[in-house]
Amino acid sequence: MKKNLLRQWQKRGTVLSLHSVLFVALFIMCLPFLWMLSTSFKTSSEVLKFPPTWIPHDFTFENYVELFKAIDFIHPFYNSVIIALVSVILSVIVCSLAAYAFAKFNFKGRDKLFMVLLGTMMVPGVVMQIPTFLLMKALGLINSYTGIILPGIASVGMIFFFRQFLSTISNDYIEAARIDGAGEIRIFWSIILPMMRPALVAQGIFAFTASWNSFMWPLIIATDDRFYTLPLALTQLDGQHASNYGLSMSGAIVVIIPLVILFMFTQKYFLNSMNIGGVKE
Amino acid sequence: MKTNLRSLLFFLSPALILLSVFLLIPIGAAVYMSFNKIGVEALIDPQTISFVGITNYTQIIFHDELFRKALLNTVIVLVIAMPLTVALSLSLAVLINSKLTKFSSLFRVGFYLPAISNTIAVALVWKWLLNGDYGLINYLLSLVGINGPQWLTNEHTAIFTIIMLVVWKGIGPNTILYMAALSSVPDSVKEAAEIDGASAWQRFIKITVPMLAPTTTYISIMLLIGYLQLFEEPFMLTGGGPVNSTTSIVMLIYNEAFKYFNFGYASAISMVLFFIIFAVSLIRIKLTKLGS
Amino acid sequence: MATVELKQVTKEYPNGYKAVHGIDLQIRDGEFMVFVGPSGCAKSTTLRMIAGLEEISGGEIYIGNRMINNLPPKDRGIAMVFQNYALYPHMSVYENMAFGLKVAKLPKAEIDKRVREAAEKLEITELLHKKPKEMSGGQRQRVAVGRAIVRKPDVFLFDEPLSNLDAKLRVSMRIRITQLHKELQAAGQTATMIYVTHDQVEAMTMGDRICILNYGKIMQVDTPLNVYNYPQNKFVAGFIGSPAMNLIQVRVIKTNGGVNLRLADELELTLPPAKAQYLLDYDGKTIWFGIRPEHISLVNADDNTTGSTIHGAVEIVEQMGNESYIHFSLNGVSLVARTAQFGSQTLQQGQDRVAFRFLLEHCHLFDLDTEENIGLK
Numbered sequence: 001m002k003k004n005l006l007r008q009w010q011k012r013g014t015v016l017s018l019h020s021v022l023f024v025a026l027f028i029m030c031l032p033f034l035w036m037l038s039t040s041f042k043t044s045s046e047v048l049k050f051p052p053t054w055i056p057h058d059f060t061f062e063n064y065v066e067l068f069k070a071i072d073f074i075h076p077f078y079n080s081v082i083i084a085l086v087s088v089i090l091s092v093i094v095c096s097l098a099a100y101a102f103a104k105f106n107f108k109g110r111d112k113l114f115m116v117l118l119g120t121m122m123v124p125g126v127v128m129q130i131p132t133f134l135l136m137k138a139l140g141l142i143n144s145y146t147g148i149i150l151p152g153i154a155s156v157g158m159i160f161f162f163r164q165f166l167s168t169i170s171n172d173y174i175e176a177a178r179i180d181g182a183g184e185i186r187i188f189w190s191i192i193l194p195m196m197r198p199a200l201v202a203q204g205i206f207a208f209t210a211s212w213n214s215f216m217w218p219l220i221i222a223t224d225d226r227f228y229t230l231p232l233a234l235t236q237l238d239g240q241h242a243s244n245y246g247l248s249m250s251g252a253i254v255v256i257i258p259l260v261i262l263f264m265f266t267q268k269y270f271l272n273s274m275n276i277g278g279v280k281e
Numbered sequence: 282m283k284t285n286l287r288s289l290l291f292f293l294s295p296a297l298i299l300l301s302v303f304l305l306i307p308i309g310a311a312v313y314m315s316f317n318k319i320g321v322e323a324l325i326d327p328q329t330i331s332f333v334g335i336t337n338y339t340q341i342i343f344h345d346e347l348f349r350k351a352l353l354n355t356v357i358v359l360v361i362a363m364p365l366t367v368a369l370s371l372s373l374a375v376l377i378n379s380k381l382t383k384f385s386s387l388f389r390v391g392f393y394l395p396a397i398s399n400t401i402a403v404a405l406v407w408k409w410l411l412n413g414d415y416g417l418i419n420y421l422l423s424l425v426g427i428n429g430p431q432w433l434t435n436e437h438t439a440i441f442t443i444i445m446l447v448v449w450k451g452i453g454p455n456t457i458l459y460m461a462a463l464s465s466v467p468d469s470v471k472e473a474a475e476i477d478g479a480s481a482w483q484r485f486i487k488i489t490v491p492m493l494a495p496t497t498t499y500i501s502i503m504l505l506i507g508y509l510q511l512f513e514e515p516f517m518l519t520g521g522g523p524v525n526s527t528t529s530i531v532m533l534i535y536n537e538a539f540k541y542f543n544f545g546y547a548s549a550i551s552m553v554l555f556f557i558i559f560a561v562s563l564i565r566i567k568l569t570k571l572g573s
Numbered sequence: 574m575a576t577v578e579l580k581q582v583t584k585e586y587p588n589g590y591k592a593v594h595g596i597d598l599q600i601r602d603g604e605f606m607v608f609v610g611p612s613g614c615a616k617s618t619t620l621r622m623i624a625g626l627e628e629i630s631g632g633e634i635y636i637g638n639r640m641i642n643n644l645p646p647k648d649r650g651i652a653m654v655f656q657n658y659a660l661y662p663h664m665s666v667y668e669n670m671a672f673g674l675k676v677a678k679l680p681k682a683e684i685d686k687r688v689r690e691a692a693e694k695l696e697i698t699e700l701l702h703k704k705p706k707e708m709s710g711g712q713r714q715r716v717a718v719g720r721a722i723v724r725k726p727d728v729f730l731f732d733e734p735l736s737n738l739d740a741k742l743r744v745s746m747r748i749r750i751t752q753l754h755k756e757l758q759a760a761g762q763t764a765t766m767i768y769v770t771h772d773q774v775e776a777m778t779m780g781d782r783i784c785i786l787n788y789g790k791i792m793q794v795d796t797p798l799n800v801y802n803y804p805q806n807k808f809v810a811g812f813i814g815s816p817a818m819n820l821i822q823v824r825v826i827k828t829n830g831g832v833n834l835r836l837a838d839e840l841e842l843t844l845p846p847a848k849a850q851y852l853l854d855y856d857g858k859t860i861w862f863g864i865r866p867e868h869i870s871l872v873n874a875d876d877n878t879t880g881s882t883i884h885g886a887v888e889i890v891e892q893m894g895n896e897s898y899i900h901f902s903l904n905g906v907s908l909v910a911r912t913a914q915f916g917s918q919t920l921q922q923g924q925d926r927v928a929f930r931f932l933l934e935h936c937h938l939f940d941l942d943t944e945e946n947i948g949l950k
Binding site: 011014015018019021022025026028029030031032033035036039048050051052093094095097098100101102105107116117120121122123124125126127128129130131132133134135137150151153154156159183184185188209212213215216220230231234235237238245248249251252253255256259260263264267 | 285288289291292293295296297299300302303304305306307308310311314324373376377379381382383387388390391392393394395397398399400401402403405406407408409410415417420449452453506509510512513517531534535538539544547548551552554555558559562
């Protein structure tokens with residue numbers, strides 16, 4: 001009896017310490033977000049109050065109102081949405097087409113070409129960015145949607161992910177469709193694409209996130225604030241309105257929230273998209 | 282069945298054209314540019330480009346103090362942040378995966394938040410939280426009697442603050458990768474070890490960790506490729522300072538290319554960075570092979 | 574006219590591996606032809622060449638009177654049922670069956686009629702709205718067959734369609750496909766069927782004729798019973814039949830009255846004259862001697878009929894319930910006898926001097942080098 005009781009207490013202790021560690025970690029991971037959220041609803045006087053408050057005393061929307069009214073935050077928001085959506089759609093189309101060719105067609109040099117492409121994943125992005133900037137300059141595509149979107153459409157990572165996915169789809173489906181009389185494009189459109197749905201959604205979300213958060217390339221190629229995306233507009237907030245934390249925190253919330261919502265709804269797909277093949281050997 | 286050329290071109294050419302123009306040719310161009318002096322005047326008159334051989338490289342390797350400093354900073358970040366991220370991700374994954382843990386999906390989502398959050402947005406709040414005089418962090422520390430440092434403005438602590446932030450951002454995705462890998466370790470193996478008389482800790486070190494090796498290798502390589510390209514955190518939080526104590530290699534390249542318009546020299550540094558990433562990845566892969 | 578004719582058909586892969594070595598075969602209109610053989614015998618490759626999924630390296634294939642070497646699959650007048658069904662997972666049963674007809678741009682009403690007819694025939698009408706993953710293996714298999722039927726092909730191709738099913742279902746699907754063949758024929762449709770399997774029971778029970786393949790060559794083409802009773806060569810003899818035919822090397826010894834076979838050093842069997850006549854040129858040579866397990870019977874231990882009864886030692890008795898397989902050895906040579914006799918139940922492992930009688934009028938003799946059946950020449 002005594003032993004049993006002891007063991008029960010031991011187990012309770014383990015459970016307690018386990019959860020304390022996890023909750024402390026959760027607090028550290030989420031601290032900036034909580035603070036951001038709280039500050040964005042504070043009046044400018046409360047923002048700098050010391051000691052700080054967690055729950056705003058005078059709950060206010062004035063920061064958000066100012067963000068969209070006084071400073072033009074709508075425009076970068078619109079830019080970010082357009083750029084991310086167009087990038088995702090084009091990326092998914094271009095990459096799934098190529099992945100299908102790499103996975104299901106036999107052609108000379110296929111595997112060598114694919115290895116070369118995979119090898120480029122080790123090349124840091126900045127290597128390509130300098131010549132690409134000069135090319136864009138020569139083509140007059142600095143400060144244009146095309147200039148921001150085009151270089152990112154064909155992604156080796158996405159092609160690789162799709163190819164891995166397609167290699168798990170039996171060739172029998174393709175052959176059955178061929179016997180059913182479907183041409184190559186019909187097979188891809190009616191049979192393969194629907195079967196790729198989970199992979200398309202996963203990579204689509206992944207690409208949306210990457211585009212939404214991308215910073216260095218827009219920073220290089222968009223020098224005119226008409227083409228600023230949200231992250232670029234945020235850096236402006238940091239510079240011009242340095243002391244107005246309420247404003248910059250509401251800006252940060254506006255940038256972060258859409259992805260958090262997307263993430264909540266598509267968790268399953270999202271987490272899949274990280275498994276870019278490499279783990280299973 | 283033999284592939285007909287027309288349908289092959291239909292499927293492959295959009296990606297191949299884009300990859301050629303924006304990936305393969307730029308890589309070739311970067312190699313070429315790294316052997317030339319290309320300044321801002323080249324944007325108007327390509328005639329001003331002059332071939333300088335390996336001068337750019339000798340300059341970088343033997344004479345560029347700033348490059349040495351940036352290299353040192355980047356290496357410090359890699360050497361500390363990579364093992365730390367791996368260790369923390371694995372530990373958290375083990376804790377969340379434990380049968381005793383409740384709310385595991387809450388933790389999974391919470392830990393993942395930093396990874397999907399925009400670095401610029403997050404940097405804005407960290408900069409303020411970490412302010413030495415009126416930041417929340419030092420206030421919280423003062424509540425428990427600790428006198429917090431000047432996180433971002435002290436030459437000696439700034440780099441470690443940057444490390445903390447990249448680790449903070451890197452933990453989430455890798456925790457989830459480890460959780461997936463942990464649940465794929467068959468129970469029967471652990472049970473066999475238990476019957477052999479191994480303690481929980483021994484089972485973890487001798488059975489679980491070795492079986493996670495492929496995941497660890499994958500995570501390490503992805504992390505090292507990412508950490509060696511450190512840019513956004515120092516760009517936003519410290520601007521590379523104080524006294525260049527947080528300048529990273531990519532920041533240096535960015536400044537050389539897009540602030541001072543030394544395109545040739547910047548390309549040469551980017552090639553050196555590529556070489557470093559390649560070499561370190563190779564060493565990491567070799568280490569795995571030695572281990573197994 | 575849906576005859577299928579293969580003339581000197583070969584298959585060679587780019588890496589130089591030759592899978593099919595010049596196959597000649599004529600399949601009659603409405604015939605049920607089974608391709609059977611061990612894995613790697615190129616039975617599937619041959620089928621896929623007929624389907625148009627695999628390029629033909631050499632020779633010609635005709636369906637009806639058309640040479641179809643260079644036609645795409647859809648123009649060959651064929652339909653195919655795959656081993657893993659290959660039902661499109663995102664489409665309902667109805668859509669799966671209708672897909673090929675839609676591609677062929679048939680009018681909607683005609684598509685609907687054909688799909689419903691086929692569904693009724695296969696008793697899957699109530700499944701039409703379901704997705705493949707909501708169905709059992711047997712149901713999926715029926716849908717796969719249905720998808721082939723609606724195309725009203727000249728030739729049905731089956732690529733090991735039952736090997737993913739469990740044993741019980743396999744038996745009932747086997748019967749269903751055989752019935753389907755008869756029904757289609759009765760309805761006046763051309764229903765030439767080519768059926769690939771590695772299962773000899775399917776081959777024996779389903780085929781009008783069986784084509785036995787090994788290493789890309791045809792070993793024999795004939796009706797199931799002929800293949801069983803008159804195997805053309807040692808390979809067919811050993812492949813068809815379970816438990817397999819006993820095949821041992823023996824030495825031919827001419828005696829004044831006829832021919833004796835010496836096996837296991839000292840034991841001798843005397844061939845009946847009907848068999849002996851083929852071995853006149855083989856005196857002193859070694860040949861393959863084959864006898865099916867059911868042609869060896871247990872006799873009383875004191876039966877000493879010379880020439881056909883031999884005493885051996887029992888190694889293992891496998892009881893099947895309705896019959897027994899007795900594994901025994903003659904001076905180290907292992908053989909199997911198959912018997913329904915109750916006496917076998919009292920046999921024990923290691924029991925010596927059990928008498929076995931060989932029904933030699935049913936034995937087969939194969940040349941040592943060519944492995945051809947000597948008696949069929």
